Amino acid sequence: MFGIDRIGGAPADENLGHAAGPELLPNVTGVILAGGQSRRMGSNKAVLPYGGVPLIERIYRQMSELFVETVVVTNTPELYPFLPCPKVKDQYPGMGPLAGIHAALNYSRTRYIAVVACDMPWISTRLIRELAGFRDGSDVILPEGDHGLEPLHAIYSKECIPFIEESLNADRRRIVSFFDRVKVQVMTLDQTSQIEPSLRAFRNINTVQEYQQSLENQVIGSTR
Template sequence: MVIPGGGGELSGITGVILAGGASSRMKRNKALLPIEGETFIGRTYRKLKVLFPELLLVTNTPELYDFIPCPKVPDFYPGAGALAGIHAGLMHAATQHVFVVACDMPFLNESLIRYLCGRGEEGDIIIPENHGGVEPLHAVYSRRCCDPMQESLSEGRYRIIDCFNTLSVVKVSCEEVERIDPHLLSFRNVNTPEEYEMILQGVQGKGKRG
């Protein structure tokens, strides 16, 4: 994997956006929620397209995302959650590594993404920590993860961390992350209407101060 310093595209790694969640608590498709004149997923695509030469959207309903101009790829194990999405991204990617992100994280930090991708050769999984644990939907995965993930999926074990015991996992400490993203905004996502309203209030307040 070749990761250039400074700006420019990240060669040797594919960006993967997961858009397969049920949004059960939100009662609406989180990916299509509006924020500052665009959708959550449109915002994610815009931020990642300048970083990755190859960008994939994992979804089993590609017709909903015709406005996103990148390849849409399906799960091999529909209904098996985010682990199936990561597995599909790895299987469809042309590169040996992928950076995976959920579609409902509106405050992605380019510097943090570059930092994580730059450490991609250190292990099978490069995963950041927050104050409550790890962030598997904002992490780098190697193609070496494919077989363990497929085994877990085939056995009906759908937790992402079920694969960790058989892989080399490098955890990027919360302290390291905070040096780049002091308020850990990269990991903020939306699962409920209340969380969505808080995010909207936050971006509106930021706009007023700016």
């Protein structure tokens, strides 16, 4: 069955909150997208200082708590010598985050990847763990936040590759553009809020003002 379903009914709701734990998640590769232009920021968002380290390093450390391997998708790997991980290049350069997801899926040695952006200071390892718990039988598992679907805090399977290519070849760059071609499970806003009540996991920083606000822990823009 293709199309978008909510994460299913009572049994899944009962399962929510049971995925916490220190273990690494098997069969999932962590992915940090860092191939953007940072035009609104005016300088590379990924290396902005955050809590004493570059923002991307903060995110990398959190992802490394979850996955045996975390990779960064970037066309400028030389900017990240401090990250001890593989750097993967886009095969559709300049086409946005969907191209980054595509490159990561092609690279990945696991069937599933967990994708976050390099400009999200408060990713939720707990939420990623929960989302990954629902991966079997689904091609995309993503949460709904207070601004709608959050495809940059989500799980994708290799089954998505041909459909992403179809989209990119037709210059359809929105991440959701292929969702009608695969099996998508959405963690509803209610379910997401149970795990991540503040929803700040989805906040990202696009501008200098948002960066400054985020340092003061204020509410900032959505990732989409």
